[in-house]
Amino acid sequence: MGGELTFGAFPITRSDGELLANKVFSVNANGNIGLYDITIFSPPYIDETVINFFSPSQVLTDWHLNGDFFTLNTTIKINGVTIFTTYLSSKLMLLTFTTNENIGSYDIEINNGILKIYHSFIRVITGTAYPVVQADWITINNLSANVDGGLDIINTTSHLYLNNNVLGEAQLNRVFNYLIDWEYSWQYESDSLYPLGHPSGLVSMAALRTISGNVTIFQQLFDSTSGDKCYESPAYTPYAITPIFGRYADTYKVRWLAGVLYFYVNNTINRTAAIALTENMYLTFTLGSMNLRNIIYTEL
Structure with missing residues (x-):
């Protein structure tokens, strides 16, 4: 049937106040004309x-x-x-x-x-907190340091890993002095490349290493095959990380206090390390399928 349909004057959308949905005059999947819900604002x-x-x-x-x-x-x-x-x-x-x-x-x-x-x-x-800024990262490989001080994986990272066993890595330009008390904390963020988390074979980790010999003393590891662990020198026995809110909601923290090294998930001690630091350290992050956010170093 030819011709045109003419409707009386009405707004294309109408204000329903602070609701999750507004209305739009449209055609649904079955071809029916009517007012249908349309989202009008986003979460805070x-x-x-x-x-x-x-x-x-x-x-x-x-x-x-x-x-x-x-x-x-x-x-x-x-x-x-x-x-x-x-x-x-x-x-x-x-x-x-x-x-x-x-x-x-x-x-x-x-x-x-x-x-x-x-x-x-x-x-x-x-104590005194030092939020990490973009300029604090050195030796950045296959990652991008963003303006907020975080680290982002890049499109080629997964291809580098799958083809050449290469992950993104960056070092924080700070000396962790074993003679004073300190802590560092960080969060992970889901990346659009891997919205469901780690694909098979990819890992991400934070490693505390000696400056003199580049020996990994303590590290936290997310492994797509063995799960979420932390390890410490010299035996590197794996200890399971107990999530509280989830990988992308929890804050992870390593604290060196009064000669004892602690690993926290949020406010809960997940592991009290049996090792003692006897020299200055540095920190690296290795990322395979997620980004890094909210990194803070604090002298206690």
């Missing part, structure tokens, strides 16, 4: 450059939380406690709260109608 997002480490029991007034998709009705909780907020724009909120009295990492939950949880985002520390 926190900018990676936000400074997120504080002292115990620190009082913060109008702390700037930069990100996106904030709304007037956005609520925020830190470690399960709702805090006072001021909405300035979709990209900026002001938070007023007091940090936990205990050192550790704490969740921040943001809800704009869609709940987003950033696990271990608020870090309560003693």
Whole structure:
């Protein structure tokens, strides 16, 4: 049948308030004309450059939380406690709260109608923190150091590994002095090349090595065949890593304190190493199928 259909005036979309879906006038898969749901906004997002480490029991007034998709009705909780907020724009909120009295990492939950949880985002520390920046990486091979200080795998990394047994690796330009107390922490991030995780054969690891002899003293390893482990010199016996929230939500931390080396998953000690450091160390990361984020070195 020829001709045209004419409809009365109405908006193509209509405002349903802060709902997960708006309406669009369209044709569905069966050819039926009507108003159908269409998503109108995204889950809240926190900018990676936000400074997120504080002292115990620190009082913060109008702390700037930069990100996106904030709304007037956005609520925020830190470690399960709702805090006072001021909405300035979709990209900026002001938070007023007091940090936990205990050192550790704490969740921040943001809800704009869609709940987003950033696990271990608020870090309560003693000492001086040095977030890693782009210029801190040296000897970068088959990886890209991004402007936020993280490391990204590149499109050729998997091909290099599969064809030539080569992974991406980078060294942090910092000396880990065994005569003082320190810790370093990091997070992994899923990469679009491998959204489901490690393909067969790929590994990623963080290794603490001696400067004098390049000997690996302690390392954390994600292996697609043997699982998630940590190893220590000299026997390199594998110890299983116990995830809490999951590989891409947990914060991993190695702490050298009072002559003892600890490995943490979030705030939980996963392994107390039997070794002692007797010389200065350096740190390397090897990545095969995921990226590296939020690397922080802290002198305690």
